[in-house]
Amino acid sequence: xxxxxxxxxxxxxxxxxxxxxxxxxxxxxxxxxxxxxxxxxxxxxxxxxxxxxxxxxxxxxxxxxxxxxxxxxxxxxxxxxxxxxxxxxxxxxxxxxxxxxxxxxxxxxxxxxxxxxxxxxxxxxxxxxxxxxxxxxxxxxxxxxxxxxxxxxxxxxxxxxxxxxxxxxxxxxxxxxxxxxxxxxxxxxxxxxxxxxxxxxxxxxxxxxxxxxxxxxxxxxxxx
Amino acid sequence: xxxxxxxxxxxxxxxxxxxxxxxxxxxxxxxxxxxxxxxxxxxxxxxxxxxxxxxxxxxxxxxxxxxxxxxxxxxxxxxxxxxxxxxxxxxxxxxxxxxxxxxxxxxxxxxxxxxxxxxxxxxxxxxxxxxxxxxxxxxxxxxxxxxxxxxxxxxxxxxxxxxxxxxxxxxxxxxxxxxxxxxxxxxxxxxxxxxxxxxxxxxxxxxxxxxxxxxxxxxxxxxxxxxxxxxxxxxxxxxxxxxxxxxxxxxxxxxxxxxxxxxxxxxxxxxxxxxxxxxxxxxxxxxxxxxxxxxxxxxxxxxxxxxxxxxxxxxxxxxxxxxxxxxxxxxxxxxxxxxxxxxxxxxxxxxxxxxxxxxxxxxxxxxxxxxxxxxxxxxxxxxxxxxxxxxxxxxxxxxxxxxxxxxxxxxxxxxxxxxxxxxxxxxxxxxxxxxxxxxxxxxxxxxxxxxxxx
Numbered sequence: 290x291x292x293x294x295x296x297x298x299x300x301x302x303x304x305x306x307x308x309x310x311x312x313x314x315x316x317x318x319x320x321x322x323x324x325x326x327x328x329x330x331x332x333x334x335x336x337x338x339x340x341x342x343x344x345x346x347x348x349x350x351x352x353x354x355x356x357x358x359x360x361x362x363x364x365x366x367x368x369x370x371x372x373x374x375x376x377x378x379x380x381x382x383x384x385x386x387x388x389x390x391x392x393x394x395x396x397x398x399x400x401x402x403x404x405x406x407x408x409x410x411x412x413x414x415x416x417x418x419x420x421x422x423x424x425x426x427x428x429x430x431x432x433x434x435x436x437x438x439x440x441x442x443x444x445x446x447x448x449x450x451x452x453x454x455x456x457x458x459x460x461x462x463x464x465x466x467x468x469x470x471x472x473x474x475x476x477x478x479x480x481x482x483x484x485x486x487x488x489x490x491x492x493x494x495x496x497x498x499x500x501x502x503x504x505x506x507x508x509x510x511x512x513x
Numbered sequence: 514x515x516x517x518x519x520x521x522x523x524x525x526x527x528x529x530x531x532x533x534x535x536x537x538x539x540x541x542x543x544x545x546x547x548x549x550x551x552x553x554x555x556x557x558x559x560x561x562x563x564x565x566x567x568x569x570x571x572x573x574x575x576x577x578x579x580x581x582x583x584x585x586x587x588x589x590x591x592x593x594x595x596x597x598x599x600x601x602x603x604x605x606x607x608x609x610x611x612x613x614x615x616x617x618x619x620x621x622x623x624x625x626x627x628x629x630x631x632x633x634x635x636x637x638x639x640x641x642x643x644x645x646x647x648x649x650x651x652x653x654x655x656x657x658x659x660x661x662x663x664x665x666x667x668x669x670x671x672x673x674x675x676x677x678x679x680x681x682x683x684x685x686x687x688x689x690x691x692x693x694x695x696x697x698x699x700x701x702x703x704x705x706x707x708x709x710x711x712x713x714x715x716x717x718x719x720x721x722x723x724x725x726x727x728x729x730x731x732x733x734x735x736x737x738x739x740x741x742x743x744x745x746x747x748x749x750x751x752x753x754x755x756x757x758x759x760x761x762x763x764x765x766x767x768x769x770x771x772x773x774x775x776x777x778x779x780x781x782x783x784x785x786x787x788x789x790x791x792x793x794x795x796x797x798x799x800x801x802x803x804x805x806x807x808x809x810x811x812x813x814x815x816x817x818x819x820x821x822x823x824x825x826x827x828x829x830x831x832x833x834x835x836x837x838x839x840x841x842x843x844x845x846x847x848x849x850x851x852x853x854x855x856x857x858x859x860x861x862x863x864x865x866x867x868x869x870x871x872x873x874x875x876x877x878x879x880x881x882x883x884x885x886x887x888x889x890x891x892x893x894x895x896x897x898x899x900x901x902x903x904x905x906x907x908x909x910x911x912x913x914x915x916x917x918x919x920x921x922x923x924x925x926x927x928x929x930x931x932x933x934x935x936x937x938x939x940x941x942x943x944x945x946x947x948x949x950x951x952x953x954x955x956x957x958x959x960x961x962x963x964x965x966x967x
Contacts, residue, residue, distance in 0.1 A: 311772055317816065391807035393800055394768045419931045441938045444835070468833060471863045477805050486743045506771060506797040 291315040292401070293332070294369065295325030295351065296340040301390065305338055308394040322346025329355055336363040336401055339384070341375060351384055356383040363404040365397070372430055376473065390475060393508040396475070399459045406458060420456040421513030423492060423500060425449060426456065434492055445488050452501065452511040460489065462506035522696025529692030533684045541677045548673065552666040557630065557878050563595065564659040568649055576653060583609040583657075594662040596644065602654040610657045611637045615648040635662070638948045643667055703732045707736060723950040726748045754800065756918065757810040758801040767803070771796040783919050806918070806934045812863060824861045826896065827852045830889045833868035837876060845882040848872075852889035857964055867941040870898040870934040871960055878904035878958070894962040895947075903957040912951040938962075 294316055296302040301410060307318040317332070319325035329337055329351070337355075341348035341469050347465050352364055353380045366384040385404040390423040404431055418425040423434045430446060432439040441449065451468045452460065462481040467473050489501045502510045571579040581596045587609045598609030606619060615631045646660035708966040709722045721742060722735040725730060767793045780791045809866060821862035830852045841848055845848045857864070875885045914920050916939045919932040937962075942949045 300762070304768070307765060308768060308772075311769065384773045390811070391764075391804050393804055410838075414663075470836065472832075474808070474866050475801075475804055476866070476869060477801055478869065480840055480869065480873065483843065484836070487839055499781055505775070505793055506800075 290318075290333045290335070290405070292336055292338060293317050293319065293325065293328055293334045293435065294338045295319045295329075295343065295348070296338065297321055297343050298340070301340075303366075305397060308398065312398060318484045322348065326351050326354060329360065331359065334362055335404055336365065338397070338401070341366055342367045345479050349379065350380050352379070352384055365400055367392075367402055368489060387473075393461075393475070395459075395462050396463055399461045399464060402458050403455060403460070403464070405421065406455075417454040418450065420453050421498075421500065422512060424512075425453055425455070426495065432492070434496060439491050443486075443492065444484070445491070448488055450482060451493065452509065456511050456513070459504050459507045461512050464508065484506060522552065522700055525696040525699075526689050526692030527766055530685050530688035530697070533691075534681060534689030537677075537681045537684045542679065545670075545673060545677065546913055549666075553663070556645050556661050556666060557647075559595075559720070560645055560661050561658050562646050563597075564649050564657060567597070567659065568651075568658055571657075572649060574657075576651075579651075579657070580608040594642075594664055595661040596646075598658040598660075599651070600656050600658065602656075607655065609658070610647060610660075612660050614646070614656070614658070615646070616831045618648070635660075638662065640664070690710060706735070709738075718742070718749065729745040737814065751815070753810060756806060760806040760810075764800065764803050766798055767796060771800065779831070792896055802933065803935065809918070809937050809940055812937070812944055817891075821860060822857045824859050824864060826855045826857055826864065826889055826898070826905060829861060829868060830887060830898070831864050833865060833872055834887055836869065837872045841876050841879075841885065844876070845877050845880070845887060846876060847883075848885045848887060851889045852887070853889040853891055856891060857896055857945060858967065860941075862939045863944065867938050867962070868898075868900075869900075870938050871962075874934060874960075875900050875902040875904075875958075878902055880904065893966070894963075895966045898962040899959055901954045901957060903954070906953060906956060906958045907951055909953075916949075 292314055294302055294303065294305050294309070296318070297320055299320070302320065305319050306316045317334075318330055319328050323345040325337075325339070325343070326346060339348050339351060343351070346354075348366060352366070353376075355362065355364070363385045364383065366379045366387045368379070368387060368389055376389075379387050388400055392501050416426070416428050418427065423432070425432050425446075425448065432441050432446065432449060447469045448465065451465065455464075460468075463475045464475075465481055466474070466476050485501065485503075489499070493499045493501055500511055500513065502512060504510050567579060567582065570582055580599055583599050586595070586597050591733075596610040596612050598612045599607045600614065601607055604614050613633050613635065615629045629648045630646070631648070632643065632645050634641045638644075642662040642664050644660045644662055646658055649657045649659070651657055673751075705722055707722055712720050721739045724732050724735045724739065726732065731735040731768055771793065774793050775790055778786060780795070781789060831848065834848050834850050838848060872885070873889070878883055885903075886897045886899070888897070890897050916935050918936050920936075938948055942962055942964075945964055950961045950963075952959040952961055
């Protein structure tokens, strides 16, 4: 994979670029909006990490210009903290995800992974989700594994739905808190873990394989 | 509680008032004495002149002429305050008014010192007038008495006393007022210091005492005081900067270390995997702590939210409790919620994290099977959120300290946690203009968060 990191803070840029390279990706860094826009339009990237606050041309302008020119490269926006309306604004302008600083590298990596997939999925919104022998009927709000009905609380249903949509990929605790509870920060406690272990109890207990895996230092992954 | 500044102002007012009164008494007494003496001297001069004139008349024209003159003057006085009499050697009145004889006058004994001055209150007058009199022995051993009713002088003296009394009272009242207002002024200037110091102590580090550039002692004190606060703020910021930079700079190598450990994990035999897992876990904990530290630094550095959107707090409280209910239930802990709808301008994510941290602590330190109380109330004095647990509580002297970064109670050193939870709570509360207090729930801890009304 090839990524473009547009970030004016050299420390943060280095933190991201090094992480990506160690993961075996190629990464270019741009230190302001103008350079970033130039690279984004002249080269081809799988995804762009874009800081919102940039000298010369700011992140929002870069994003609008790219989208205006029909460039659909997935964009992960970075922001300083406490900018709820900025997040909404960023997503409206065509960002695929939003990450508040400071973040752990595992968080960034999981989110990049998620938006890469999102870009390639497309198509109509499904009414059923299936991962291996686990099925979720979004209309009837029903979950089954090997045809056996699993009783879920509404919150557990949303949790499972999100995990199934991201099947095979790592989702972090922050991503779960965001998608299932709609709060945006790193919870730093094991409170999400308890919800996951309850869900795991329901979907994995009594079955041959454990589908819901814990990924050390990152989060969870649902696999067939 | 007695306000020391108020009692100082009372003391100062009394002191100034008494000083005014004392100064007035000394000054007024001196003037009164001098004026009285002068008035009496004038009266005596008149009496002396009159008696000399009469003595000369007798010498020139003889005894009967004197008697005639005295009778004449008594019947048709030029001066209503003058009184004249001639008595014989036995004290019998030969002519004139009924003046008292001088003290020590004994009938037939011509031994009194003459001329003799004496003073008495004359009972023969309607108003008991003070009379200044002079007795002069005549050649026939009779005595000429000349007296002056000191009515004018005494009237003047009385008037002077009345005026002095009124002025003295006015001076005392003025002193009281002056002392009180001086003390009030001083107290109000000092109150500003007191209030600022108290607010700064509660954490409003940016607050300063107002200076007026007058260069007076209060202004100088204010400038020094502010200088001191500036210095403290710089030092605190320095410490914070250092920690934040360390956190920032160490994140990259730490992430790298973590990733290497993770890669290594798949290469080693399962037996060695456990120790690698422990190392990975600790690295993750470190990274999480650094992340929390940086987030804390960012919240503290952000300006106080002013035009932030309204956040409904009840859903936040309900969500937080719902999120924590499973963790609590695992240990048989029940969470009671009493929440009334309330809105606050602010950042929903920060406020939610504040609630999570409070609940996290409450669950962590509650005994198994305990109860946790969560209340949200919109009071006239603002919005109050309380989280109460039945744990061991925090001893009074430790309560301020636990808000500082990495400060943890000695008794909790062994348990997991970064020591940043309450620091973050305080940062979020301050960011929203509120205050957080730790109270005794007897037994347990009550965390009280107050946000002022808009």
